[in-house]
Amino acid sequence: MNNLQAKLDQLKWLKSSGVEYFCSTEKDSKNSLISELISNSSDKVEINEPKPVKSTNSVQSTKPLKSVIQNIMKETKTTNTPNSNILAARALADKAENLAQLKEYVENFEGCALKKFAANTVFADGVQDAKILLIGEAPGATEDEQGIPFCGESGKLLDKMLASIGICRTKNAYITNTIFWRPPANRRPTTEEIDICKPFVEKHIALMKPKLIILVGGTATASLLGKSEGISHIRKNSYSYTNQYISDPIHTTALFHPAYLLRQPMQKKTTWYDLLKIKDLLKKLGV
Structure with a gap:
């Protein structure tokens, strides 16, 4: 296997593992590392479906990939003037008269750098x-792909949790996030990203x-309640x-994120008591 093919297979493996934000051959193709490797090659390389591969030299192949990931992570943090982006979001939120209009404004908003690397705007x-x-945190890989909040593994758990006390998103509940675009590698949203999206979230609630x-x-708790605990x-x-x-004022309470419960199943018992309190x-x- 030649060196170029090895790099391509490594990238496709990363893509299949959830680090697809810099590997796309369709979105942002001019900046795609796969496209760059292909254009710099004198040999035609066929790209197959993503599949895990074992590198013959993990040290040499990992260093440049780590560098690329670090650069992408830096680029996805808000680089424009935060205040100007927040003001732009606030102006659009002020104008929204209904949910359909708010959704349109969010989908066409260019003030959050996360949108550049997202496949979909995940509204509600x-x-x-x-x-x-x-209100949750931000879309994950599955949510980004399907454009629906809480539709991955954590979403399945959330649906089961809610069903246990008679809540269902198709009957009597509505779900959104504090961030409308997936942060790369599912990292935690930055304060700037949260603040930029916050006007839309506030109008969404209203x-x-x-x-x-x-x-x-x-993340949702800190953003909307403004508490340090x-x-x-x-x-x-x-x-x-x-x-x-x-x-x-609107009555508000909080739950552990289902993704946390998947990592810490011992906390499910505590969450059950929280669900009973919500019930x-x-x-x-009178709901």
């Missing part, structure tokens, strides 16, 4: 007039007019949420 899923609103907000995970502490209490678009709260709210 569920019943638009639902009184239960769930247009939904839910009776209960369930914040899923620490971790999710382990915040999930124990209920809160009142408001923003500049809302006149009446009681819904009864009190």
Whole structure:
């Protein structure tokens, strides 16, 4: 196997493993490393479907790939003036009169660098007039591919958790995220990225007019409640949420993110008690 083919196979393996944001041969093709390798080759190379390969020299092949990953990670952090992007998002959010219009504004917004590397804008899923609103962190690989929030493994667990207390996204719930585009390699969104998307999230909540907000995970909790305590502490209490678009505070609570529960299954028992508290709260709210 020649050196070029080995590099291509290594890249395709990374792509199949979730590091596809810099390997695309379609989106941003001028910046695609695969396209660059092909154009610099004098031999025609056939690209097959992604498959794991074992490198004959892991040290030599890993170093340049790590360098590429680090560069891409830096590039996806917001490089424009953060304040100008936040102001642009706020101006669009102010204009949105309904969910369809807000979705259109988000899909056409170019102020968040994450969009450059995302396959889809992941806006929301569920019943638009639902009184239960769930807000998570950001799309993962499956969500980015399908354009639907919480549709991967963590989403399947979330659906089971909600079903245990009578909540279902196809009947009485609506789900969105604090970030609309997948961060590369599923890294945690930066503060700038969260702040840029926040005006859209705030208007999203106002247009939904839910009776209960369930914040899923620490990122959503920190972003919308503005509290420094971790999710382990915040999930124990209920809160009142408001923003500049809302006149009446909305009851708000929090849950561990299902991705965390998949890594720490011992916390599922704790989450079950949290779900029971949410069930009681819904009864009190008449939902």
